[in-house]
Amino acid sequence: MKIMFCGDIVGRAGRDAVVKEVPRLRRELGLDFVVVNGENAAAGFGITAKICAELHEAGVDCITTGNHAWDQREIIPYIAQDKRLLRPINFPPGTPGWGANLFQTPRGQKVVVINVMCRLFMDALDDPFRALDAELSKYALGRGAQLILVDVHGEATSEKQSIGHFCDGRASAVLGSHSHVPTADGWVLPGGTAYQTDVGMCGDYDSVIGMKKEVAMQRFIRKMPGERLSPAEGEGTLCAAVVETDDRTGLAKSIRPVRVGGRLAQTA
Amino acid sequence: MKIMFCGDIVGRAGRDAVVKEVPRLRRELGLDFVVVNGENAAAGFGITAKICAELHEAGVDCITTGNHAWDQREIIPYIAQDKRLLRPINFPPGTPGWGANLFQTPRGQKVVVINVMCRLFMDALDDPFRALDAELSKYALGRGAQLILVDVHGEATSEKQSIGHFCDGRASAVLGSHSHVPTADGWVLPGGTAYQTDVGMCGDYDSVIGMKKEVAMQRFIRKMPGERLSPAEGEGTLCAAVVETDDRTGLAKSIRPVRVGGRLAQTA
Amino acid sequence: MKIMFCGDIVGRAGRDAVVKEVPRLRRELGLDFVVVNGENAAAGFGITAKICAELHEAGVDCITTGNHAWDQREIIPYIAQDKRLLRPINFPPGTPGWGANLFQTPRGQKVVVINVMCRLFMDALDDPFRALDAELSKYALGRGAQLILVDVHGEATSEKQSIGHFCDGRASAVLGSHSHVPTADGWVLPGGTAYQTDVGMCGDYDSVIGMKKEVAMQRFIRKMPGERLSPAEGEGTLCAAVVETDDRTGLAKSIRPVRVGGRLAQTA
Amino acid sequence: MKIMFCGDIVGRAGRDAVVKEVPRLRRELGLDFVVVNGENAAAGFGITAKICAELHEAGVDCITTGNHAWDQREIIPYIAQDKRLLRPINFPPGTPGWGANLFQTPRGQKVVVINVMCRLFMDALDDPFRALDAELSKYALGRGAQLILVDVHGEATSEKQSIGHFCDGRASAVLGSHSHVPTADGWVLPGGTAYQTDVGMCGDYDSVIGMKKEVAMQRFIRKMPGERLSPAEGEGTLCAAVVETDDRTGLAKSIRPVRVGGRLAQTA
Numbered sequence A, B, C, D: 001m002k003i004m005f006c007g008d009i010v011g012r013a014g015r016d017a018v019v020k021e022v023p024r025l026r027r028e029l030g031l032d033f034v035v036v037n038g039e040n041a042a043a044g045f046g047i048t049a050k051i052c053a054e055l056h057e058a059g060v061d062c063i064t065t066g067n068h069a070w071d072q073r074e075i076i077p078y079i080a081q082d083k084r085l086l087r088p089i090n091f092p093p094g095t096p097g098w099g100a101n102l103f104q105t106p107r108g109q110k111v112v113v114i115n116v117m118c119r120l121f122m123d124a125l126d127d128p129f130r131a132l133d134a135e136l137s138k139y140a141l142g143r144g145a146q147l148i149l150v151d152v153h154g155e156a157t158s159e160k161q162s163i164g165h166f167c168d169g170r171a172s173a174v175l176g177s178h179s180h181v182p183t184a185d186g187w188v189l190p191g192g193t194a195y196q197t198d199v200g201m202c203g204d205y206d207s208v209i210g211m212k213k214e215v216a217m218q219r220f221i222r223k224m225p226g227e228r229l230s231p232a233e234g235e236g237t238l239c240a241a242v243v244e245t246d247d248r249t250g251l252a253k254s255i256r257p258v259r260v261g262g263r264l265a266q267t268a
């Protein structure tokens, strides 16, 4: 089967790119399942129920998040009742919402999405490796689940790559988010897991990680609180990776990048 | 003119890729100048005089470094007398070596290379923005210098992008290193500066940032000192960006990625 | 002469302790000069012009700050015109306000107060060592200035102690703030500078660094944004160090702690 | 009963202070149990079996550690078989050694020592709050255990205080280590737990956290690797806290500081 994972949606530019392009890409690429990371969809900070609805309307099956999951307080009751919106699985016990969910496609394929967060240069959540090990142990790849996708939300490339190798052969794909920059290192690991350090944000790249560049840049220079950060408003680029898997094994056959619209070099 | 910047060389796999491919790429792409980041060339930690010689022999004009600059103590006297080997410019006054140098190509073009290090999630060096401002003020792009390349060695994508925008119109290219992963966001900023968050390492990508994956992964899992890290020994990928500039203005006409050999998808 | 430095005032409990005790301590201890760190005076976050007036009214001669200097935006125009309110000297050039000031006591003694911030585990300001070196070079201790006090606002004990030794013999006292806990390591360094890693906060110690303990504790446990932090409201302890110096040399003769009111063991 | 906890022993100066003073203090203060943190006992880095023997010989009942636990590799087999040497309890499952142990005094009192490590500005171990909750649940304070001591090894005062309040009423004492500076905030929390943010190192205070000051200071100034750090060699101060508890409830009646020898102001 074929799945697409789009990275962190940043503000309106990112939402517009996703809403516009996902229906077309689903059709043209023959996608069976679409996941997006929505942690910055609401003006750069968090996500709302309304935005979730808008994304599902456009053909998004599952929304993952990360360190910005809770920026909009209104999402807390929502995430506690809609399992299509995930938060990293390694938040401590008692955290609202879920870190993984099993979905079924119209064609009857079972798809598991796991959202996990790294710790290096980030908040000290629970051990992502043990959390993944526990969750992956629940499924038999290729039988109980045709496809298992891990969104690894993290800062350090070393930790993300370690998680990729850790899951190699047990997940169909380990795809990164959080850096807001697409990496060009998509490949299928020796055990059959597709890996890419980051799929990149969906948003305006004439910016600082999706936010207006002047204000963001001044924070580094002036070391004082400045104006509030807000998303850049130029045309967004949808950034994603498409992974094709073998339904019998659940392992990846290929991974390729998607970049549509906005500033970055477009993929075919 | 045309310049190529290759990211952090990690160990023998990285050195082999550079030594093998740079002569061919110089010729086939018509490169006028080649810069590599060599901070991990010596078994993953630092660089030696012997390796510098080997790289120059292969057609490397300038070597930059970063946080690993000093891992091999023998480099300290060397860096203090050979200005083809740079260390980040924003080390405090009194640090051996130079952070920038002006080179002249055989065709008489003046090329300035500036090496700078970010601070977010890294050591607190001097302000990289003020250091760049001071250095860039010395040259008139297009007249005193036909090309100015900045190697921005950093962890956080936000800081690297801020530095890109800060230099926009004043440097020919701002190209990132340190993450050891190539990004797919190369583009020419509005002011004419080519930018890419990271050009990626030269090394074996079946690894954790170039080091053997088992040992590197265990450090995240076990939280105890383990075996010493050493470079992965599979075939390396040379990762680089090629920037073409207009000699009259010094601004970029294009930027494109180069990935040759090893695990990653190859560029044409 | 005799100077007292009180650590970070946290909210009303801290302000009340200072306003109540400083007049009495000035009198009973024969203090010539009183400095307080006020960075958390306004409900835990920053300081206002009104609070500055209240503190000066109570006999405070100089107010220092730290990373919370700018939490209340209204202080920016104020700090730019009243040199009795300092911010760390190693903010980048162009930052409003001053990092050091020379005062004159009623008895004609010249007192220099320097506010500096550390970098380890904190924001990457300019080098505190070079900033101190430059500022200290302006004064001849014992002649141009009878007393030089450095408020070193920092997290890591190693960096604060390094700054103490760096200033040894050039300042009368290097006294720490920011940790909100008094240390018991006050002594006169070999070169004659009184040193204490932290003088402790002025606030309610039945708390988490002055803030209500339940909410503060839950942030570590739940890893989600919770209720807004607000200062604990029990009786505050005034925490300070008193340094006695020799007016001819400007060097310290003694340093002793002051703890009055609230939860902590009281000093005589 | 009466227990003494001495903070991080740094090198020979610290060992000498402990070996010299502990026998006398045991006798004069009528101590029932003595715990020391030994993580820097071996030339500043880790601890050896020989040093453990030396400390036990001097009357130390239990040795705790922290982030430096593993600096000397030879300790790994030792810690796996001698439960008088602890390492933080929140290392991941599978880590050699124990994080807590129940001891029995000659008079038959049961003493539990728990060693735990914080995470803020430190490595991302498992959640210290959940680890403490699980361990504390095993004992009934005052019945199953007459005294429970927690060595909280941490950097941030906020996290250490949060752990103090979290254990309030469930442990006899929560005493801090790692900062290498004694704090003056020892008090009995409302629920009956004695608390002190840090008991301070045992070592030479004319230093940077126990290490020779020139080399340590240069690391902050030069930002390059320098000479290897080694312990300062002046006379050490033994820094500790003595807690007296009620054997029936296990709660604290008092806490007071001990500082003997070396540079710091001595306690009576």
Ligand SMILES: [Fe+2]
Pocket: A008, A039, A040, A066, A068, A178, A179, A180
């Ligand atoms: Fe994001």
Ligand SMILES: [Fe+2]
Pocket: A039, A066, A067, A068, A153, A177, A178
């Ligand atoms: Fe994120």
Ligand SMILES: [Fe+2]
Pocket: B039, B066, B067, B068, B153, B177, B178
């Ligand atoms: Fe680096």
Ligand SMILES: [Fe+2]
Pocket: B008, B039, B040, B066, B068, B178, B179, B180
């Ligand atoms: Fe590197």
Ligand SMILES: [Fe+2]
Pocket: C039, C066, C067, C068, C153, C177, C178
């Ligand atoms: Fe502070």
Ligand SMILES: [Fe+2]
Pocket: C008, C039, C040, C066, C068, C178, C179, C180
């Ligand atoms: Fe503060």
Ligand SMILES: [Fe+2]
Pocket: D039, D066, D067, D068, D153, D177, D178
């Ligand atoms: Fe430690």
Ligand SMILES: [Fe+2]
Pocket: D008, D039, D040, D066, D068, D178, D179, D180
């Ligand atoms: Fe220590």
